[in-house]
Amino acid sequence: MTERSVSERERQELLQRRGVLVRGVVQGVGFRPFVYRLAMEESLAGSIGNDTDGVTIEIEGPPARILAFIQRLTKETPPLARIDSIVTRELEATGGAGFKIVASEVLGGVSTGIPADAATCADCLRELLDPADRRFRYPFLNCTNCGPRFTITRRIPYDRPQTSMARFPMCPACQAEYDDPLNRRFHAQPNACSECGPRVWLEGPDGRSIESEDPIRTAIDRMVAGAVMAIKGIGGFHLSVDATSEAAVARLRQRKNRYGKPLAVMVRDLEAARAFCVMTPEEESLLQTNARPIVLARSRAGNGIALSVAPGIPWLGVFLPYAPLQHLLFADPRVKALVMTSANLSEEPIAIDNDEARARLGAIADAFLMHDREILQRCDDSVAAVVDGAPQLLRRARGFVPLGTALSLESPPLLAVGGHLKNVFALARGKFAYQSQHLGDLENLTGLEFFQESLKHLMRTFEIEPESIAHDLHPGYLSTTWAKQWAAERGLRVIAVQHHHAHVAACMAEHGLKGPVIGLSLDGTGYGTDGRIWGGEVLICGFEGFERFAHLDYVPMPGGEAAIREPWRMALGHLHAAGVNVSDSATLRLLGAKEQEARVLLRMIERGVNTPLTSSCGRLFDAVAAIVLQRREVDYEAQAAIELEGLAVDESDDPTASSAYQVELCGGDWENREPIRISVAPLWRGLLDDLRLEKSRAGIAARFHTSIAAAFVQAAQRARAVTGIGQVALSGGCMHNRRLARLLRTGLEAGGFEVFKHRQVSPGDGGLSYGQVAVAAAIMRSERE
Numbered sequence: 183m184t185e186r187s188v189s190e191r192e193r194q195e196l197l198q199r200r201g202v203l204v205r206g207v208v209q210g211v212g213f214r215p216f217v218y219r220l221a222m223e224e225s226l227a228g229s230i231g232n233d234t235d236g237v238t239i240e241i242e243g244p245p246a247r248i249l250a251f252i253q254r255l256t257k258e259t260p261p262l263a264r265i266d267s268i269v270t271r272e273l274e275a276t277g278g279a280g281f282k283i284v285a286s287e288v289l290g291g292v293s294t295g296i297p298a299d300a301a302t303c304a305d306c307l308r309e310l311l312d313p314a315d316r317r318f319r320y321p322f323l324n325c326t327n328c329g330p331r332f333t334i335t336r337r338i339p340y341d342r343p344q345t346s347m348a349r350f351p352m353c354p355a356c357q358a359e360y361d362d363p364l365n366r367r368f369h370a371q372p373n374a375c376s377e378c379g380p381r382v383w384l385e386g387p388d389g390r391s392i393e394s395e396d397p398i399r400t401a402i403d404r405m406v407a408g409a410v411m412a413i414k415g416i417g418g419f420h421l422s423v424d425a426t427s428e429a430a431v432a433r434l435r436q437r438k439n440r441y442g443k444p445l446a447v448m449v450r451d452l453e454a455a456r457a458f459c460v461m462t463p464e465e466e467s468l469l470q471t472n473a474r475p476i477v478l479a480r481s482r483a484g485n486g487i488a489l490s491v492a493p494g495i496p497w498l499g500v501f502l503p504y505a506p507l508q509h510l511l512f513a514d515p516r517v518k519a520l521v522m523t524s525a526n527l528s529e530e531p532i533a534i535d536n537d538e539a540r541a542r543l544g545a546i547a548d549a550f551l552m553h554d555r556e557i558l559q560r561c562d563d564s565v566a567a568v569v570d571g572a573p574q575l576l577r578r579a580r581g582f583v584p585l586g587t588a589l590s591l592e593s594p595p596l597l598a599v600g601g602h603l604k605n606v607f608a609l610a611r612g613k614f615a616y617q618s619q620h621l622g623d624l625e626n627l628t629g630l631e632f633f634q635e636s637l638k639h640l641m642r643t644f645e646i647e648p649e650s651i652a653h654d655l656h657p658g659y660l661s662t663t664w665a666k667q668w669a670a671e672r673g674l675r676v677i678a679v680q681h682h683h684a685h686v687a688a689c690m691a692e693h694g695l696k697g698p699v700i701g702l703s704l705d706g707t708g709y710g711t712d713g714r715i716w717g718g719e720v721l722i723c724g725f726e727g728f729e730r731f732a733h734l735d736y737v738p739m740p741g742g743e744a745a746i747r748e749p750w751r752m753a754l755g756h757l758h759a760a761g762v763n764v765s766d767s768a769t770l771r772l773l774g775a776k777e778q779e780a781r782v783l784l785r786m787i788e789r790g791v792n793t794p795l796t797s798s799c800g801r802l803f804d805a806v807a808a809i810v811l812q813r814r815e816v817d818y819e820a821q822a823a824i825e826l827e828g829l830a831v832d833e834s835d836d837p838t839a840s841s842a843y844q845v846e847l848c849g850g851d852w853e854n855r856e857p858i859r860i861s862v863a864p865l866w867r868g869l870l871d872d873l874r875l876e877k878s879r880a881g882i883a884a885r886f887h888t889s890i891a892a893a894f895v896q897a898a899q900r901a902r903a904v905t906g907i908g909q910v911a912l913s914g915g916c917m918h919n920r921r922l923a924r925l926l927r928t929g930l931e932a933g934g935f936e937v938f939k940h941r942q943v944s945p946g947d948g949g950l951s952y953g954q955v956a957v958a959a960a961i962m963r964s965e966r967e
């Protein structure tokens with residue numbers, strides 16, 4: 183508690199007292215010391231305290247200074263804080279002097295909660311590398327402007343005893359910083375130094391510690407020699423190898439049993455990133471944000487990164503060090519680029535606990551760089567890209583969770599469980615939805631355990647007890663089964679939301695649109711209201727419901743799920759639907775299939791055995807990739823489509839330069855709610871002609887992208903003609919495809935549409951739960967009215 187007297191002259195002026203309630207991300211981010219400094223500088227008296235609604239400030243002094251104070255609140259906000267609203271009210275002046283910081287109180291509802299984890303700030307980085315500083319080379323330094331938050335916090339309020347720093351009592355030097363309102367470390371909950379804080383050590387796969395004067399240096403020695411290192415980070419363990427060594431990357435892939443999927447690469451700084459990738463200014467600023475996401479950027483040819491890091495695609499996922507320990511690795515000139523991939527087996531959740539890591543990674547890592555600050559929340563690295571000129575989150579996790587995303591209408595306490603793959607759930611109340619971190623695929627027990635662990639944590643964090651649950655319409659999803667059971671146990675209401683409706687609703691809610699809009703939901707797969715697999719949809723969408731205006735024409739998906747792993751099956755389904763004879767030798771060669779295999783699939787199609795019908799846009803991309811790239815099988819979902827986009831880049835960076843293949847809009851009767859079918863049969867004929875003429879495959883890939891965009895622009899025009907709606911919301915996993923996103927936006931804008939794209943919420947299945955919240959909240963509201 184610090185006080186400062188107000189001058190006698192100012193005391194004589196007319197004094198005012200005001201209450202100021204600030205809502206947003208204002209706890210654990212140095213907001214109180216910031217306000218304290220402002221009050222000092224403006225010579226104002228009063229107090230500040232955290233409460234569950236935000237921070238409450240009382241301020242007293244001359245009106246002009248109070249005004250200046252309030253303006254500076256929003257202009258000079260500390261880097262990690264985010265002000266959502268400021269409400270002021272008049273109070274009776276008390277004539278009191280001094281400014282006090284009042285201790286935290288815990289009350290009912292919470293709208294502020296825990297901040298997200300933030301990368302080491304410039305001040306801390308300077309101290310880390312300064313031999314004269316008392317924290318020189320201390321791998322856990324942080325301050326109110328940086329450091330771990332979400333991942334080390336057990337519950338609110340965000341105070342040291344509620345974090346995994348509770349077991350490290352501060353030394354007198356750290357405590358003095360923590361208590362001094364003018365210090366950068368005032369109330370920095372994870373504050374520590376080498377005297378009192380966590381420590382780092384190296385150990386072998388047998389769990390025995392490896393003696394070393396300098397464990398970080400020894401770890402580097404081993405990685406330079408080709409070792410696979412498990413490194414404990416902020417939200418979990420990474421598996422790391424020298425990214426410039428083909429042999430080391432191959433070793434990691436072989437031990438992890440993961441071959442095709444691109445690996446993220448951490449590089450020293452922006453300059454290094456520029457040397458490895460061709461970066462746009464937007465990509466550079468994304469790379470440097472506090473959240474430090476992995477950014478997909480164009481690889482520079484011959485950049486020295488092992489080709490096996492991101493085989494078959496022209497992009498590299500790069501990111502910068504965000505923890506002091508990582509900065510120390512890169513402080514060694516031998517370290518240029520490190521593969522840093524989430525430490526897990528295939529699609530399991532990332533390992534966080536030391537014993538868990540020893541057990542799960544013992545057969546993969548040659549050594550472990552460990553530390554003893556417990557990670558309380560699993561949180562993968564976030565992944566972002568600049569799509570069509572603007573940043574877009576492909577995976578929202580570390581650095582973004584648990585920040586809330588605004589909703590355009592008030593929601594009762596609600597849980598939305600998301601989808602199946604790349605699962606993210608959302609809790610909502612009032613004007614905000616809080617999305618969980620990326621949880622991975624909800625296919626097995628481990629995935630479900632992570633889901634439940636995280637749900638429990640976030641329910642406690644935000645003190646939200648859901649009154650209803652929204653889930654995907656798909657009856658077979660684990661998330662659906664779980665939601666129904668959980669709701670039944672608690673007597674809660676369940677609301678099923680169609681997959682592509684949720685995608686469009688997410689985009690609408692993000693932009694505060696009321697609807698109806700024309701929603702283009704271009705996606706992998708989602709369960710439709712007719713029991714078929716949808717994914718190339720033009721929907722006339724409101725929050726409460728939708729009408730299907732048009733869709734890609736149904737084609738057989740021989741083998742169901744197997745057709746996702748083996749795109750040649752999808753290609754065969756498409757060609758068959760387009761009337762191509764798939765048993766002739768030329769077509770078999772294109773499919774990379776034997777006659778017998780093709781015959782089996784044809785029989786399945788004819789008899790309808792294990793062959794669902796699909797209108798999926800993602801699967802169309804797969805099918806085209808199977809033919810154009812001769813990719814028979816994939817190692818991860820959407821691999822073929824991503825490679826096809828990569829191939830098109832070789833043709834031209836300007837997607838608008840290519841001409842379109844023909845597509846046909848068939849049928850459709852809006853009055854009778856009969857959707858238009860978008861037939862790609864003529865597209866296939868054109869594409870096969872180009873192949874026969876031995877036209878460049880890159881050119882074919884480019885033309886294909888142009889054709890799909892043109893087809894959906896045409897469908898949107900038809901929708902506008904009958905409904906008069908001019909707003910288009912773009913959503914679905916295919917909107918990760920930069921070429922397609924840009925072509926659609928430019929095509930629609932040229933046609934006079936107003937186009938809305940995702941920003942904070944992923945267009946893919948990671949954004950589904952946010953859309954489910956929007957739909958469920960709207961349905962419940964309309965019932966109340």
Ligand SMILES: [Zn+2]
Pocket residue numbers: 302303304305306307324325326327328329
């Ligand atoms: Zn700092």
Ligand SMILES: [Zn+2]
Pocket residue numbers: 352353354355356357374375376377378379
């Ligand atoms: Zn200390």
